[in-house]
Amino acid sequence: MNLLQKVLHHPFFIRLFNWEYWSFGTVYTPVIPIWLWYCLRARSFFFFSASNPSIENGGFLMESKKKIYDLIPEAYYPKTIYVELPADPQNVVNQVKNKGLQYPLIAKPDIGARGMGVRKLNQPEDLQRYCLESPLAFLVQEYADLPLEAGIFYCRLPGEKKGRITGIVTKEFLTVYGDGRHTIRELCQQDKRFILQLTALEKMHGDKLNEVLPSGIAKELVPYGNHARGAKFIDDSHRASPALEMQIDKILQQVTGFYYGRMDIRFRSWEELEQGLHFSIIELNGAGSEPTHMYDPRHSIFFAWKEIIRHWDWCYRISKINHRKGIPYMSFRDGRKMFRENAQFEKTIAQLYI
Incomplete structure (x- = not known):
């Protein structure tokens, strides 16, 4: 590896030249004026709380996963x-x-x-x-031992008979492929995505990273489709066929009071998912959901900003209609409390968990 390659494989430069690794604040700060414009139009800083009336805080922050699972038919999740x-x-x-x-x-x-x-x-x-x-x-x-995982973003205006898919992300888990010569650690050091996870991988696997995998043998290092844990996100929004949209709408209309958010789902094949077969809902996220298909490395930060604003517009429109139907917006006092509690929660959990 020459000097330039060594520089470009340093974590600082990996993050600098690949926007998908930028901090939340760095990505979102340039579009905050748009968010404030929606707040002004709604006359509430916390209008999003009305987007999903059956979920705490609309599913923006500090919501209980158990309470969300309780809204979903048991047959649909593990x-x-x-x-x-x-x-x-x-x-x-x-x-x-x-x-x-x-x-x-x-x-x-x-x-x-x-x-x-x-x-x-x-x-x-x-x-x-x-x-x-x-x-x-x-x-x-x-x-959920199913080979494929995707995040499907769904929006439905209250009163509409049918919702729609607004984005699909598929996920490649952090997996190395042996060559019979290099250790797992050495293989990780060759890939920018893996380099950023090395500290966590050391804690998870320890001396097992010194193992040399036979040529062609794959080893999944992180079994979670989470971007912060190293999964690669791929924009597969083109898969939103009429048949798939019908099935996802059928599933999510059974979740009372859910209009806006992302469903993370594992399944066996796209063809079977279109038929409503062999799938398992891993999580259902509300107003705090990101359109995670924007994190596809092929997309620019300008594409990401466009998708963020497009989905904020959906959230605003849905929340506004629910508000007109009598769903209150979260008060300023409760909203501040939610953000303070979340800040403390994230500080605590960061110290305790990988």
Whole structure:
């Protein structure tokens, strides 16, 4: 690797020259005047709270994943249990067994923060350890062992008979392919996306990163489709066929009071998803959802700003109609409280979780 390559593979320059790794503030600050314009038109800084009346804060911040799952038909998402603190490890193991959950499992905080605290549990001992380490109420659910994962953004104006898909992102998990010569760590050091995850991968895998994979053998290093955990996001919005849109609309119209947000879903094939077959909803996100298809490396920051504003417009229009129907906007006092609580929550969770 020559000097220029070494410079371009330094984390600072990776972030500098690839906008998808910029901080939230860096990406969003230039378009804040547009957001303030919507606030002025709505006469509320927190109009978004009316976008999804059945979800806390409209699903913008600090919403409970359990309460959202409770809105979804059980057949559509993995078997799940909710664990409050203090969590007795053996009792939780017994709950898992009694409910018929099968390993591997996924554990995650009930209130999410960019994928932090999400872990794959392969055996009861892993679950017991998570119970002892988790400082927050959490969910345990079966791992949806389906080969494809996508985030599908959905919008429906209140009163409309049919909603629409406004974006689709598919996800490539952080996976290395062996060459029979280099260790996993060395393979990671050759790819910019992996370099930014090395610290977290060291914590997750330790000495296993010194393993040399046989040629052609793949190893998935992070089993979560989260951008902050290294997944590559690909814009597949062109897959929004009439058949797929009909199925997604059919599914989400069964979630009372849901009009705006992104559904993260695992499934076996696009053809079967169009028929409503072999899928599992991993998460349903509300007003705080990003149009994550914008993070496709092929897109520019200007494309991202266009998509952000386009979806803000949907959120504004939906919230305005719900408000006219009697759904109140969050008060300024409650909105400030929500942001303060979220700031403290993110500070805490960042110190405790990978």
